[in-house]
Amino acid sequence: MHYLSTRGGDANRTFEDVLLAGLAPDGGLYVPEHWPAFPKEEWRGLRNLSWGGVAAMVMKPFVGDFLTGQELHALVEGAQATFHHAATTPLKQLDDALFLLELFHGPTLAFKDVAMQILARMMDIALMRREAHVTIIGATSGDTGSAAIEAFRHSSRARIFILHPHERVSAIQRRQMTTVDAPNVFNIAIEGDFDDCQRLVKQMFNDAPFRERMRLAGVNSINWGRILAQVIYYATSALALGAPDRSLCYVVPTGNFGDIFAGYVARKMGLPIDRLVVATNVNDILHRALTTGRYETGEVTPTSSPSMDIQVSSNFERLLFDALERDPGRLKALMDQLTQSGGFGIPEEALAYIGQLFKSGRASEEDVLDTIRRTYEETGEIVDPHTAVGLAVARAHAGRAHMTVSLATAHPAKFPEAVKAATGVHPALPPHLAHIMELEERFEVLPADLAAVETFIASHAQRG
Numbered sequence: 001m002h003y004l005s006t007r008g009g010d011a012n013r014t015f016e017d018v019l020l021a022g023l024a025p026d027g028g029l030y031v032p033e034h035w036p037a038f039p040k041e042e043w044r045g046l047r048n049l050s051w052g053g054v055a056a057m058v059m060k061p062f063v064g065d066f067l068t069g070q071e072l073h074a075l076v077e078g079a080q081a082t083f084h085h086a087a088t089t090p091l092k093q094l095d096d097a098l099f100l101l102e103l104f105h106g107p108t109l110a111f112k113d114v115a116m117q118i119l120a121r122m123m124d125i126a127l128m129r130r131e132a133h134v135t136i137i138g139a140t141s142g143d144t145g146s147a148a149i150e151a152f153r154h155s156s157r158a159r160i161f162i163l164h165p166h167e168r169v170s171a172i173q174r175r176q177m178t179t180v181d182a183p184n185v186f187n188i189a190i191e192g193d194f195d196d197c198q199r200l201v202k203q204m205f206n207d208a209p210f211r212e213r214m215r216l217a218g219v220n221s222i223n224w225g226r227i228l229a230q231v232i233y234y235a236t237s238a239l240a241l242g243a244p245d246r247s248l249c250y251v252v253p254t255g256n257f258g259d260i261f262a263g264y265v266a267r268k269m270g271l272p273i274d275r276l277v278v279a280t281n282v283n284d285i286l287h288r289a290l291t292t293g294r295y296e297t298g299e300v301t302p303t304s305s306p307s308m309d310i311q312v313s314s315n316f317e318r319l320l321f322d323a324l325e326r327d328p329g330r331l332k333a334l335m336d337q338l339t340q341s342g343g344f345g346i347p348e349e350a351l352a353y354i355g356q357l358f359k360s361g362r363a364s365e366e367d368v369l370d371t372i373r374r375t376y377e378e379t380g381e382i383v384d385p386h387t388a389v390g391l392a393v394a395r396a397h398a399g400r401a402h403m404t405v406s407l408a409t410a411h412p413a414k415f416p417e418a419v420k421a422a423t424g425v426h427p428a429l430p431p432h433l434a435h436i437m438e439l440e441e442r443f444e445v446l447p448a449d450l451a452a453v454e455t456f457i458a459s460h461a462q463r464g
C-alpha cells in the first residue's frame, strides 16, 4: 500500500514514511492510494478472533511489508497490556438499542491511549530499522500530552517534550504528565495560554535548521498511524454486535475529526456502518459545516469538554478529499481559501457525498450536564462531559433505525467537577492513579519565547 498527499504534492510513500513524517511536505495529509475492503465472509471469520487478532487483520492491508500479521498481533498485544480492562475496549449496554463503547481504560484514561500506545510501538520499530532518533514535540491542553508521554516513556529512540500552559491545566491532567519519571520525558510549562504553546510548536516546526538538527516529529491526530489504530475498536465493537450481518450507527464526540474518520475507514473496509454522527459541543464548526455547507472558523469557547474545544478540524480534509473525488487541485483551492479568508463553501456534490453517511448534532453546556445527570438516574452509569456530548446527540437522533454505539472517550474521574455538579457524586480515580497527587512532579517553567524553548530542548535532547 502506498500513500499520497491530499494536496497533490507528494505520492508513493510507504507506511513507514508517513508514520514518521506526520504531515506531508506540501501541508496536506497522507491518505492510502485506495481503500482495501474485506468481503462479508472474511468479516464473519474475524468474529472468532481476539481483540489483538482483529487488530492485526484490520491493520495489515495498510502497513504493507512494514510488519507481518504476527508482528502486528504481538505489537498490539503489548499496547493492550497497558489497559486496565480485560476486554480492552468494552461495550456497555444502556438500553435496548444503545451501547457505550468504553475507550478510556488505558493508562491516561482517555481514548487517545489506544492509538498512541500502538503508534509509539510502531515508531520505535521504524526508528530502530533506520537507526535513527527523533525529538517529539507537542502542545497540550490536557489529554494528548499525557497519552503521548505514557506511550513514549519507554522508547529508546524518541525523546519527548510536551508544552502545557503554566497553571492552566487541571491538577490531575498536569500530574499525569509531570510525575512520569523517565530520562526521555520533558515537560515544559509555558507562561502563557494554550495558543502560545501551539504557536511555539508551530514555530519550531517552521524553523527548518532547528527541525533538521533536532529531527522533530509530531504525534498529533493528523498522523495516519493514529487514525489506523483507531479503526480497530470500530471493527471489534461492530463484530461483537453482529456485523457484517447487522448495520450499525456510531455517534462520536468530535474535535479534530480523527476518531470519526477512523469510523469512515471501517465503513470503507466493508463494515455495515450506515451512519456516523458527528457530535460537537458549542465549538460546532463541523455541525455548522454539515448542516449549512459553509466551513467557517470561529472563536473558541472554553467548555466542560476541553478536548473538543477546537477552531478547525484538521482531519476533515481527508474526508473532503474523497468527497471531491480525490481531486487534489480542488481540495487545495478550498484549503487556500480557508487560510486566506477563514472559510469556504463545500461544493454541492461533495456535501451530498458526505451527507449520505454523516449526520451531526451539537450539545450545549446545559445539555451536557443534563445528560450526565439523566444517564446516571436512568442507568446508574457515570459519564464524563465528552461522552455526554455524544449521548446528548445520540438521544436527539432518536427514532433510531439501527443499533447505536456511542463512544465513551474519557473516564469520568478525569473531569470530576462537571460530574460532581451534575450528579453529586465525586468520581474516584482508578487504583493505578490513586496516588498521583502524592508523587513528585518535574517540569520546567519557561517564558512564551521561541529562543528560550529551543535552547532548553537543544540542551536536553542529547541526554534523552
Ligand SMILES: *Cc1c(COP(=O)(O)O)cnc(C)c1O
Residues within 6 Å of the ligand: 110, 111, 112, 143, 144, 221, 253, 254, 255, 256, 257, 258, 259, 260, 307, 308, 386, 409, 410
Ligand atoms: C481528543 C478527544 C476527543 C476528540 O477526538 P478527535 O479525534 O479530535 O475528534 C474527544 N474526547 C476526548 C476525551 C478526547 O481526548
